[in-house]
Each structure stands twice: as C-alpha cells, then as structure tokens.
Amino acid sequence: MQDTKTAKAPTSPVRHIAFIMDGNGRWAKRRGLPRQKGHAEGAKVFDTIVRACFARGIEAVTVYAFSTENWSRPEAEVNAIMKLMGQYLRYAEKTLADNDIRIIFIGSKDRLSPALRKKAEAVEEKSKHKTHILNIAFNYGGRDELVYAFRQLAAEGKTDITEDDISAHLYTAASPALDLVVRTGGDIRISNFLIWQSAYAEYYFTKTLWPDFSEEELDKALSEFGARERRFGGVQ
Ligand code: IPE
Ligand code: IPE
Ligand code: MG
Numbered sequence: 001m002q003d004t005k006t007a008k009a010p011t012s013p014v015r016h017i018a019f020i021m022d023g024n025g026r027w028a029k030r031r032g033l034p035r036q037k038g039h040a041e042g043a044k045v046f047d048t049i050v051r052a053c054f055a056r057g058i059e060a061v062t063v064y065a066f067s068t069e070n071w072s073r074p075e076a077e078v079n080a081i082m083k084l085m086g087q088y089l090r091y092a093e094k095t096l097a098d099n100d101i102r103i104i105f106i107g108s109k110d111r112l113s114p115a116l117r118k119k120a121e122a123v124e125e126k127s128k129h130k131t132h133i134l135n136i137a138f139n140y141g142g143r144d145e146l147v148y149a150f151r152q153l154a155a156e157g158k159t160d161i162t163e164d165d166i167s168a169h170l171y172t173a174a175s176p177a178l179d180l181v182v183r184t185g186g187d188i189r190i191s192n193f194l195i196w197q198s199a200y201a202e203y204y205f206t207k208t209l210w211p212d213f214s215e216e217e218l219d220k221a222l223s224e225f226g227a228r229e230r231r232f233g234g235v236q
Contacts, residue, residue, distance in 0.1 A: 010057035014225055015176040017053055018062040018201075020193055021046060023185030023209030036080035041211035043084045047091075050134055052215045054101065056222065060133040060175040062106070064193050068141030071111070082116060085138060089119045093126065102130035106171035107140030108148070133175050142195030145171055172197055180225050182218075184210045202228055 021042055028038030046063060053061045066081055092103055103124055109117045120138075149169035153161055167173065178197040181190070186207040190198065204221040206213075229236060 010055075012057035012222070014058050014179045014222060016060040016062070016178045016180075017058050018064070018178060018181045018194055018198075019049065020064045020181065020183035020185075020191065021210040021213075022064075022183060022187060022191075024211060026185065027209040027211040035077055038211060039077075039081055039084055043088060045211055045213055047088070048215070049213060049218060050101075051099075052218055054099075054132045056218075059131075060135065062135040062137060062172065062175070062178070062194065064137045064140065064191075066107075066138045066140070067192060068107070068139060068144050069192065071139075082113065085136075086116055086119060089116075089123050093119075093123050096123075096126055100131045101134050102127045102132060102174075104133060104135050104171075104174060105138055106135045106145070107138045108144065109139070111139050135172055135175060137193070140171070140193075142190075142192045146196060166196065170196060180204060180221065182206070182221050184208050184213050200230070200232055202230065 024038035024042040025035040026038070027041065028035050031037075046065075050061050050063065065085065070081070071078060092101075105120045105124060109120060112120065146166075148171070149166055152169045153165060158165060172178075172194070178194060178201040180202050181194065181198055182204045183190075184206055186205075186209075188205050194201075202225055204224060206217065206221075208217055
C-alpha cells in the first residue's frame with residue numbers, strides 16, 4: 001500500500017504551460033463537417049490534455065479558447081463556442097470535488113452573456129482554494145490585458161511603474177512564470193496570446209490540428225523543452 005504521507009506528487013521542469021488550441025475548423029472541414037463539430041471535438045481534447053498536464057506535475061495551464069478577435073467569426077460559430085464553454089463550466093462545477101483544479105478566466109467577461117458570466121464567476125469562486133491553476137483565456141487578447149493592467153495601475157495612482165507591477169496586474173498574476181507555449185494547427189504566430197508573459201518562454205509549434213493532439217505529443221513537447229538551453233540573455 002502506498003504511504004500517503006510520504007508519497008510525493010510528481011514535479012515537472014515545466015511549471016506553467018500554455019496552449020494555442022488551433023485547428024478545430026480545419027479538422028472539421030477535412031471531414032466534411034461544420035466547424036462547430038471541430039470545436040466540440042477540441043473541447044474533449046482540452047479536458048484530456050489539461051488533466052494530463054496536472055498529472056505530470058505541471059502547476060499552471062493556460063489555454064487559448066476564444067480571442068478578442070474571434071468575435072469577427074460567423075454568429076453561429078461564436079454561439080457554438082459560447083455554448084461549449086457553458087457546458088464545460090457545468091461539467092467543471094459538477095466534478096469540482098473530484099479534482100484539485102482552480103479555474104480562472106483570463107480576459108474580459110464584459111461581452112459574455114449574463115448567464116455565462118455568472119457561471120464563470122461561480123466556478124472561479126468555488127474553485128479558488130484549489131492548487132492547480134487552469135487559466136481559461138476567453139475573450140482574451142494580450143494587448144487588451146496590458147491595457148487592463150495599465151488602467152488598474154493608473155486607477156491606483158501609480159506612476160513609478162516597474163516590470164513587477166505590470167506582471168502583478170496581469171490576468172495571470174496567480175500563475176508562475178510562463179515556461180512553454182504550444183501552438184497546434186501549423187501556423188507560426190502568437191495571435192495576441194500572452195505577449196508580455198511569453199517574453200522568455202519557449203515555443204513548440206506543431207502541424208497537428210488541436211482535435212488530433214494527444215498525450216504522446218504533449219510528452220514530445222515536454223521532452224523537447226527539457227532539451228532546450230534557456231539562456232535568458234546570459235551565456236552558458
Ligand atoms: C481554434 O480553432 C479555436 C478557436 C479559435 C476558437 P480554429 O477555429 O481557429 O480552427 P482553424 O484554424 O480554422 O482550423
Ligand atoms: C488563435 O487562433 C485563437 C485561439 C486558438 C482561441 P486563431 O485561429 O484565432 O488565430 P489566427 O486568426 O489564425 O491568427
Ligand atoms: Mg485558427
């Protein structure tokens with residue numbers, strides 16, 4: 001029998017990982033399905049991968065689920081994504097007692113429907129004492145986040161602003177420094193994601209479409225991270 005007093009949770013050299021979960025639409029198109037089906041499949045993979053990250057000892061996971069620019073998509077697609085997020089939050093609320101995940105919405109809740117906003121706030125509140133951080137970037141934009149941080153600092157009357165002040169006012173303030181950003185779908189860009197936090201993060205780009213992303217590929221990204229030399233501007 002395992003001694004629960006001495007059994008240690010795994011730790012990972014990656015403390016904070018982020019995913020740009022891209023390629024849902026193309027995954028559906030290749031199968032002759034509506035884009036919405038790709039998002040539904042992507043939502044399942046999202047749950048699997050988030051759990052896999054925590055099982056590997058990663059402390060914080062940030063997922064890009066809906067950007068400030070994604071409102072420009074057809075209404076039916078936007079509505080489908082909103083509905084999927086509502087479903088995920090109901091599922092997260094129901095399974096709250098079975099896991100140790102703290103859900104934090106990063107991005108502005110201003111444009112969300114009152115019902116979705118209420119559900120997001122309820123799940124944030126109910127999970128706030130949990131250990132593993134899941135940042136859901138929803139109506140999130142890196143530029144929008146910086147404007148939000150600067151406005152907060154201005155409202156506090158702060159003038160002598162430091163880098164630490166800015167970091168402390170970002171939506172991700174509760175998370176450790178970002179180590180690794182994974183983008184699926186084949187595009188080599190950051191699309192307004194974590195622009196401040198990724199200053200010294202490592203990137204892993206893969207052509208795999210998000211609904212095809214797997215635990216095996218997660219392990220490949222983590223092992224590639226382990227083989228990289230992070231110099232942070234210094235010399236080895
Ligand atoms: C990412 O998949 C999910 C969201 C942006 C909501 P896409 O919907 O962008 O999929 P592609 O890039 O069109 O294949
Ligand atoms: C980035 O993907 C946003 C999300 C994954 C939520 P997009 O598909 O919106 O990015 P672009 O338009 O290709 O840059
Ligand atoms: Mg895309």
